[in-house]
Amino acid sequence: MSGFDLTLLEHDNLGGTIYQKLCEALMKGAFKPNDRLKIRDLADRLGTSVTPVRDAILRLVQDQALVLRSPRDIRVPMLTRATYLEIRDIRVNLEGLAAARAAEQATPAQIEALESLLKRNEEAMAAGNTALATELNQIFHFKVSEFADMPVLGDILRRLWLQMGPLIADVYGGAGRTMIDHHYPLMDAIRGHDGPAAASAIQADILLASGPILERIDGVHPEALAV
Amino acid sequence: MSGFDLTLLEHDNLGGTIYQKLCEALMKGAFKPNDRLKIRDLADRLGTSVTPVRDAILRLVQDQALVLRSPRDIRVPMLTRATYLEIRDIRVNLEGLAAARAAEQATPAQIEALESLLKRNEEAMAAGNTALATELNQIFHFKVSEFADMPVLGDILRRLWLQMGPLIADVYGGAGRTMIDHHYPLMDAIRGHDGPAAASAIQADILLASGPILERIDGVHPEALAV
DNA sequence: ATTCGATGCATGATGCATCATAATGCCGCA
DNA sequence: TGCGGCATTATGATGCATCATGCATCGAAT
Numbered sequence: 092m093s094g095f096d097l098t099l100l101e102h103d104n105l106g107g108t109i110y111q112k113l114c115e116a117l118m119k120g121a122f123k124p125n126d127r128l129k130i131r132d133l134a135d136r137l138g139t140s141v142t143p144v145r146d147a148i149l150r151l152v153q154d155q156a157l158v159l160r161s162p163r164d165i166r167v168p169m170l171t172r173a174t175y176l177e178i179r180d181i182r183v184n185l186e187g188l189a190a191a192r193a194a195e196q197a198t199p200a201q202i203e204a205l206e207s208l209l210k211r212n213e214e215a216m217a218a219g220n221t222a223l224a225t226e227l228n229q230i231f232h233f234k235v236s237e238f239a240d241m242p243v244l245g246d247i248l249r250r251l252w253l254q255m256g257p258l259i260a261d262v263y264g265g266a267g268r269t270m271i272d273h274h275y276p277l278m279d280a281i282r283g284h285d286g287p288a289a290a291s292a293i294q295a296d297i298l299l300a301s302g303p304i305l306e307r308i309d310g311v312h313p314e315a316l317a318v
Numbered sequence: 319m320s321g322f323d324l325t326l327l328e329h330d331n332l333g334g335t336i337y338q339k340l341c342e343a344l345m346k347g348a349f350k351p352n353d354r355l356k357i358r359d360l361a362d363r364l365g366t367s368v369t370p371v372r373d374a375i376l377r378l379v380q381d382q383a384l385v386l387r388s389p390r391d392i393r394v395p396m397l398t399r400a401t402y403l404e405i406r407d408i409r410v411n412l413e414g415l416a417a418a419r420a421a422e423q424a425t426p427a428q429i430e431a432l433e434s435l436l437k438r439n440e441e442a443m444a445a446g447n448t449a450l451a452t453e454l455n456q457i458f459h460f461k462v463s464e465f466a467d468m469p470v471l472g473d474i475l476r477r478l479w480l481q482m483g484p485l486i487a488d489v490y491g492g493a494g495r496t497m498i499d500h501h502y503p504l505m506d507a508i509r510g511h512d513g514p515a516a517a518s519a520i521q522a523d524i525l526l527a528s529g530p531i532l533e534r535i536d537g538v539h540p541e542a543l544a545v
Numbered sequence: 546a547t548t549c550g551a552t553g554c555a556t557g558a559t560g561c562a563t564c565a566t567a568a569t570g571c572c573g574c575a
Numbered sequence: 576t577g578c579g580g581c582a583t584t585a586t587g588a589t590g591c592a593t594c595a596t597g598c599a600t601c602g603a604a605t
Contacts, residue, residue: 149376188411242404243382
């Protein structure tokens with residue numbers, strides 16, 4: 092009943108479209124950390140001129156989803172352990188806040204939507220489709236902040252996820268199960284409209300999920316530096 | 319002893335320079351909410367072509383420091399009460415986290431730097447220079463997150479302040495005293511390396527400072543809508 | 546006859562493409 | 576391993592076509 096979804100209005104200009112395409116690519120892990128992106132190359136592949144690609148890249152750099160290592164060298168950033176930990180701590184705070192607020196004001200329809208996501212996630216996991224499971228997990232987290240009615244917070248989260256995208260795709264893309272079990276306590280809290288419990292639950296989820304990623308960072312970082 | 323200030327490394331390309339110029343202008347309140355910006359106009363005034371201005375505007379839009387009301391209508395956003403409250407809540411969480419960490423690991427030199435800022439702020443206030451006082455207050459908040467060693471958080475904060483910039487400049491630019499008194503409990507907590515106390519102090523500061531701004535939003539918003 | 550509303554046109558600003566240039570990455574060599 | 580040259584690549588400028596905004600004129604109703 093909240094009117095139309097205004098966020099879909101962005102598809103007017105080419106630059107915005109390319110930006111979204113690149114966002115999805117980063118989230119999906121189509122680019123790996125330390126990969127180099129070339130504007131002309133992308134323009135050729137997309138069949139456009141360099142201008143809109145330039146626009147999209149610039150926006151991604153502003154999001155820190157890409158970095159300009161030098162004025163002519165655009166790369167996917169390699170998160171250091173310290174940076175990843177910082178992002179994790181920020182998420183613990185922000186998503187905790189969002190989960191609490193979402194729990195307090197969640198409608199039955201919203202609760203059902205979250206449950207549906209969990210169910211689809213389970214199915215994807217059972218089918219061994221880890222890529223889909225990871226994506227559904229991500230959507231779940233975004234939905235929570237959406238239901239908290241905090242668009243600014245949601246945007247910050249989107250950016251943080253964009254920065255982590257290549258890394259977590261690298262970690263969970265290969266093997267391992269997604270951490271869906273931790274979401275059920277959160278659902279219980281939301282159903283009970285218990286804000287603090289919801290915050291604790293999602294915070295525990297984030298911290299637990301960071302384990303495999305931290306292991307991976309330690310293992311992958313020196314090797315990547317050698318390349 | 320923490321090396322150079324890496325944020326100044328951006329001055330390589332024209333677009334980055336213009337971006338920073340526009341950021342300062344927004345912070346200083348050179349643009350008012352609902353002002354319209356024209357790319358060609360700015361390009362003429364800066365003596366460059368439209369390309370770097372375009373880049374800068376695009377980055378500002380990505381920061382949500384500007385909005386594209388229509389594809390050819392770039393404006394300074396008018397914060398709604400809800401959006402301002404959301405930003406305030408996010409700041410309460412994030413700056414609380416940063417203040418706690420800064421308190422725990424602050425060096426004597428850093429403590430002295432903060433005290434110096436407070437002193438200069440007092441002087442500016444005594445001289446009736448509210449613009450400078452507001453700017454110093456802002457620098458104080460940024461320094462806290464810098465000393466917390468959280469660059470990602472600092473960047474998020476910078477963006478939030480960029481969004482609020484025109485509004486608070488509008489409120490505090492005219493008259494009224496800056497809320498410097500609330501910073502002294504924070505300094506006490508930092509000197510004592512008491513993280514939780516520092517968090518509480520800065521949170522109280524943010525909440526108290528939001529009072530005049532909220533009053534102003536209520537007063538200014540219907541009037542602006544009528545225009 | 547006057548005022549309100551609608552349609553059409555002109556102005557103006559932006560998005561995208563193309564071009565020139567200067568700086569850099571990469572590769573090979575000492 | 577360190578350095579130099581070449582090809583490459585981003586940056587900045589310019590031009591054109593498109594589209595929205597605003598104004599003026601025209602028509603109709605009271």
